[in-house]
Amino acid sequence: MLTTQHRNWKRFFIYLILSLLLVASVIVALALGAVEIPVKDVSLILAKKLGLFSSLAVDETFEGVINLIRLPRVLLGLLVGAALGVSGAAVQGIFRNPLAEPGLIGISAGASLFAVIIIALETALLAGLSQLLGYYLLAFGAFAGAALAAVLVYQLSKTDGRPNIAGMLLAGIAINAFAGALTGLVTYLADEQQLRTITFWMLGSLGGATWDTVTALLPFVLLPVLTLPLLGKSLNAFALGEAQADQLGLRTGRVKLQVVLLSTLAVGASVAVSGVIGFVGLLVPHIIRLLGGVDNRYVVPASALFGALILTLADTVSRVAVAPIELPIGVITSLLGTPVFLYILFKDKKKILR
């Protein structure tokens, strides 16, 4: 069984390279922007922040820019990216389908609906609220919408008291369509100013990043990122089929509940602070599988790393591509994601037709 050993080494290298790229992308993201900061200074400031050389003399302007503006934004990108990647991998695992994504269980649609309703109400009813309070309201509303939609889909998918995957898919489609229709209705009734806000939110942005948002998001993302990889073996058994997984002694109902719950936590909270960022949850696990195989004990944690990497890069592109204007990050991920997705699709098609 030489193949296993060979594959373990390969996966070790993938983890290593992904980690190195992640560190590099973080440094580049911190360096680029309206004020360009030399990589050397970025590294020094980071080292100082980590407490390595506390007495180090660094440029105070640079330190301020990184501390107040760029670092929280980069950290937010890392968290959101990891959340989308890890949930994408886990959801594809329980759906036994590499084309599934967290949005399928209604998370994004539910969050969008609630966000749009709050945006529409805000100017009318809640005009007195400060901007910060408005932002928190939006985030809480979006998270509540995501959770509500996911719970609804989960409950509707139950047959004889057990969640059924085909049912979950159908309930997901129904809830997505329903939430989509209501979102459309509210959008239709919105005024100019609200429309701009809605559009901006729907396209996703990490622009709202502050240390507060980072701290608020941290537990919601950390828990799923640390626990979903533990389900890797169970998700592998799922690949055999649900009945087969049951026969191997797996409590499949519990696994489904855990995945739905943890994904909703991660993606719901991410969407709440950053809006809808498409394609990451779908594509990241796919590319990870192409690189190192389909074993979920590797795919799930590696997807967290790769998702964080992709989002950091995408956000940097969104900030500097047409500076000083900022492109919505959802546009970047979908623009770059579509060709990659099509490539994978056609490659798979050949495999199937062979």
Next chain:
Amino acid sequence: MLTVENVSYEVNQRKLVSDVTFSTASGELLAIIGANGAGKSTLLRMLSAERKPTEGHISLYGKKLKDYSPKELALKRAVLNQHNTVNMDFHCQEIVMMGRYPHFKNRPTEQDRRVIAETMKICGVLHLAGRSFLTLSGGEQQRVQFARVLAQIWDQSGALILMDEPVASMDIQYQQQTLAIAKALCKKGFMLVVILHEINLAALYADRILMLKNGQKWKDGAPLEVLNAEHIYSVFNVEAEVQMNRNTLQANVFSKELKLDAAHFNSFL
């Protein structure tokens, strides 16, 4: 020891299985035969604890199936399903190793590796170990699944192995080989309950045949008792001739040609 007492399964007021009673012990290969829709698969699903009987009880080694925890049951019985679709591109070796999942927590032990090497060898798929499961033919896939199922209970003596039409997608060589492996496992003390479509394979390999009709037990006994022209006609609606091979003392069933005249088709067209 597997005991099935007055088991029925009802869904939407339709009885798919009604009042079936039988038992089997380790060392026996029990074949279940019957027409399409006779309740064979439903019965097997109850034996595997995938479905709960609406009436009656099933117990394995004196303990009711419903009192087993999933993990406990996974160490006492394994199931080879009729259809096994895998959508992710796993290697065959990874698939077979999944049979050992109930035995290890994070990393497979030396014993797990040894077991999957043995079962892959026996099922004739060791050379496919590094191949992608999705690129295999239907028959090869089924043999890899068989190796996985065997890996699950390989070191659990007396375990129950359930198979739902295991050989339907295999060529004649592997049909024989798979059932020969099943037979050899019985000799080692395993219990096998196998649904078979091919009556002659049941005649060759089964120690006992359970014949189902409309969800009920129709006949239960040695192949030579169960397989006769009258029983086959009443269960399958097919005229057949049954001969006994004088050397092996095994039954051989020849079904007679079913002739439909043109008028028969004209009544549809």
